[in-house]
Amino acid sequence: MLQKIEGIVIRTSNYGETNKIVTIFTREKGKLAFMARGAKKPNSRLSSVTQPFTHGSFLAHSGSGLGTLQQGEMLSSMRHIREDLMATAYAAYMAELLDKSTEEKQPNPYLYEFFEQSLHYLNEGYDAEILTNIFEMKMLQVIGLRPELSSCVNCGSQEGRFAFSIRENGLLCHRCFDIDPYLLPLSPAAVKLLRLFYFFDLSRLGSINVKEETKKELRAAISMYYDEYSGLYLKSRRFLDQMEKMQAMLGEKKDDD
Template sequence: MFEKCEAIVIRATDYGETNKIVTFFTREWGKVAAMARGAKKPSSRLSAVTQLFTYGYYLIQRSRGVGVLQQGDIIDSMRATREDIFTAAYASYIVELTDKITEEHQRNPYLFELLLQTLQYMNEGRDLEILASIYETKMLSVMGIPPKLDYCAICGRTEGKFSFSIKEAGFLCHRCEQYDPHRIPLSAAAVRLLRLFYYMDLSRLGAISVKEETKKELRSVLSSYYDEYSGLSLKTKRFLMQIDELKKVSGSRKHQAESESGNG
C-alpha cells in the first residue's frame, strides 16, 4: 500500500542504469529509503522530485528495507541552493549530518522542522556559516551530547568571563580556567551566541550579523566538540573546509584588486 508523506530528499544514490535509491527525511516516519525506478532518465516523472534537497509530498510504499517511490509533488525545489556552489556545499553538509545521526523509521517532527527551516533559509540567501553553526549546536542535544552552556562546568557559576573546555564539555568561568590549560578563549559575543543558537526557535530568526572573528570562535568550539564527542567523519565537512578556504582566497584577491584599482 502506498502512503503519502511530507519529505525532504537527503540522499540519492544511482542504482543500475536508470534507477535511484532515494533517502527521504519525512515528517511522519523519520528517515526512509525508497527505490525510484527510472529516475535517472531526464524524461522520467521521478527525475525532478528526487533531486537532493527537494521538499515535497511523496507516495511511498514502505518496507523494512528499501521501499518503492510511486510519485512526488514538489513544494520547494530548492533550486537556488543547487545552483550555487557555496550554498550547495553547506546544504550538503546539513543533510549528511542529519543522515548520519538518525536511524531509519524513527519519527522526529522537531528535527524535520529544523532541517526544513534551515534549508529554506539557506535557499533564501541567509548567512550560510551562521545557519550551519545554529544547526550544529542544536543537533548536539539530538545526538545526546549536550554541552553545559548555562553555567561553569566546574563550579556552576552563571556570571563572569567564560572560555570553553572540550574536556569538561562546557563553559569554564575565569575562576576555574586552571582546570583546563587547553580551553578555548571566547569573547562575550561568542558565549552569548552559543547559548542563543542552542535555545532559540529557528523560525523566529531575524536579521543577524556576526563578525568574522566571532564566527572563527564558534567554528573552533563546534569543530573541536564534534571531533571529540560525535564520532562522525563527514565527506561534506571536509569539502566545506576546502570551499571556505577557496572563498577566503577569492575574497582576498578581490580586495587586493580593488585596493590596486583605488590606488591607481
C-alpha cells in the first residue's frame, strides 16, 4: 500500500553498499522504518531527504514487513543543526531518547509536535542545554516515570525550601530532608525550572536566560534521575557529555587567555 506521511528522520543505518534503513518519526503513524534503496549514492533522489533530522513529506510503500521509501520532499533541512557540531550532538541525543522510548507504529501526535518544535527551537539557535532539559523532563511521562514535583513527596507541603530526592522519586521540603541522606540540594531557581519544564507547554517558550550554576544543578538532577530509573543507555548522551566537557575546557582556556 502506497502512503504519504510527514515525519522527521531520527535514525539511519547502512544496508549493503548503496542502501539505507531509515527510521522516521511520523505525525500520522508514529515511528516507522523503511528501506531507502540507493540512498547512499550521492546522486540519489533519496540522498538528501534521508539525512538525520530532516523534516519531510515522504511517499512510502508499506506492508507487513519493512516498508520501502519511494520518494521524499524536504520541508526543513534543519541546516543549523547539521552544520553546528554541538547542535548536532544535542539533536542526536533527543532523537535517540525518542527512539529508545517509543515503539513502532504507535501514533502520538502530541509527541510528534513536541519533537518537531524542540528541533525547530534548536535549529533557531535557542539555548541547547535548556531545550534538552525540557525535552528530558517531558519524555519522563512517555517512559512512564512521574516524579513528584508539585509538592513534598513525603508530607505534601508546597511551602519551604526543597531538595530533589532520587530515592523518594521527587521533591522533599526542608522539614523532610532527614528522610533521605543522599538528597540533592537545589536552589529555588533550579526547583522552579524543574517544575516548569515538566508541566509547561513548549510552544509558549520565550527567551531563555539561565545562570551556569543553575544549569549544572539541572543537569545533575536530571542525569541522576535518568540513570536511576529509565533503564536507558544512550551512546549519544555519553558523546554529548564529552562534548560539553570539551566545550567547558575551551571556555576556561579562553578566559585564562
